[in-house]
Amino acid sequence: MWADVLLLVLSLPVVLACGYLLLLTLLSADMEAPARVPPRLKFDIIVPAHNEEAGIARTVANLSALDYPAALRRILVVADNCSDATAERAREAGATVLVRVDTEKRGKGFALAHAFEHSLRDGFADAVVVVDADTVVSPHLLHSFGLRLEAGAHAIQAHYGVLNPEASWRTRLMAIALALFHKVRSLGRERLGVSCGLRGNGMCFSHRVIGEVPHDAFSIVEDLEYGIRLGRAGHRVHYAWEAEVLGEMVSSEKAARSQRRRWEGGRWAMTKQFGVPLLGEALDKRDDVLLDLAMDLLVPPLTYVVLGAVAVAVAGGALSAWQGHVALTAWAAAFCVASLALYVLRGWWVSGMGARGLLDLMRAPFYVVWKVWLMVAGPRDKKGEWVRTTREARKP
DSSP, rough: OOOHHHHHHHHHHHHHHHHHHHHHTTTOOOOOOOOOOOOOOOOOEEEEESTTTTTHHHHHHHHTOOSOGGGGEEEEEEESSSSSSSSHHHHHHOOOEEEEEOOSOOHHHHHHHHHHHHHHOOHHHHHHHOTTEEEEEEETTOOOOOHHHTTTTTTTEEEEEEHHHGGGGHHHHHHHHHHIIHHHHHHHHHHTSSSSOOSSSEEEEEEHHHSSSSOOOOOOOHHHHHHHHHHHTTTOOOOEEEEEEEEEOOOOOHHHHHHHHHHHHHHHHHHHHHHHHHHHHHHTTTHHEEEEEHHHHSOOHHHHHHHHHHHHHHHHHHHHHHHHHOOOHHHHHHHHHHHHHHHHHHHHHHHHHHHHHHHHHGGGGHHHHHHHHHHHHHOOOOOTTTOOOOTTOOOO
């Protein structure tokens, strides 16, 4: 019996992680889109760009066609440390261009801080919106942000999905992964009234909040870092589930390797720095937003939760065979496996990938091995700097 209790205690982190994901899955039912309000607020749409001459005109054209009065919006492209014609192409497409050159302070975080400061000084807008340079957005994006700002929100995140899911099995799996992390979890967190988190693309901030909480976030995962700073300042990120920003994802293994190293390496760094302290702060203040932000950090990427559940299942099965009856650890393993199955199936469903996506999920074990190998190999990019991922659909 002591062995069962010990194993059960050791499996608690995995059980808690699976329980958190199950809770968000059960709360992720579709929600009705809020009714529109007459447009009144002004927006600066900020596009941070580094050597994006091949695609920046498409992004500016898409943003210029938004269903929102032209007099109430501007497009500001930050040509950050570019060595190509990004600034010229953006200007030709109709954007206002902020050229930034700083060989020491390089990266998206610095580009955003520069643009936010410009927007605050200029005084045209009531809020800023961040859209990546390889993105297509929903026509009603600004309406969705505007109605939430009018209702009192100061930080908002649109749904961030995949623009090119049919490019390969890898992009289809990415569509399912983003549906899990960006939609299932965000819908659940929105229903709980906590912060849905920032995703780096499709973010909106009121001028008031960026004045109160300056964007001093310069890591590889500057969105995650800034979301934590907002939570500590008492602001939750609201989720605009009916609006989409669709970004181009890579389909080759080489490009995906670099991208995944940056994302997960940066997230692990934030977890080590903020995870446990944020949990302690949340419990001390009895703050639901901080508690959820801590849980979001402490629950590792799905790959590692799955590996943990497999380890619990193997241990529970071996102990049950040794004891001659079903061990408590085996019941814990069954809970974990069922929770993860529901979570993944819900993500597949909301991703819209259909039968082909379900077949692609059979590649998931190989994907898990690949991701573990990447983490063992470690990140190779400098902290926070621009590392431009090859745009496979339209190479410069």
